[in-house]
Amino acid sequence: MEEKILDLLEEICEDDIIREERDMDLFEEDILDSLGFAELLTRIEEETGVIISPSEVVRDDINTVNKILELVKSKKQG
Numbered sequence: 001m002e003e004k005i006l007d008l009l010e011e012i013c014e015d016d017i018i019r020e021e022r023d024m025d026l027f028e029e030d031i032l033d034s035l036g037f038a039e040l041l042t043r044i045e046e047e048t049g050v051i052i053s054p055s056e057v058v059r060d061d062i063n064t065v066n067k068i069l070e071l072v073k074s075k076k077q078g
Contacts, residue, residue: 009068
């Protein structure tokens with residue numbers, strides 16, 4: 001599942017740096033914006049069945065690749 005999420009992020013962000021810099025703030029570096037994040041949540045649901053409502057997360061909880069991966073993993077297990 002991690003590889004699938006990385007593929008989605010790379011496609012949406014249009015940058016492969018997300019694979020190397022997993023703790024970089026995607027919003028601060030202008031790699032991901034709010035529209036891209038909304039698209040990411042939709043694609044995660046379509047590809048994995050994991051539903052993440054935008055209202056249940058704050059930006060600081062999902063601003064890095066590692067945080068996004070952890071959130072998806074915890075929702076999948078929960």
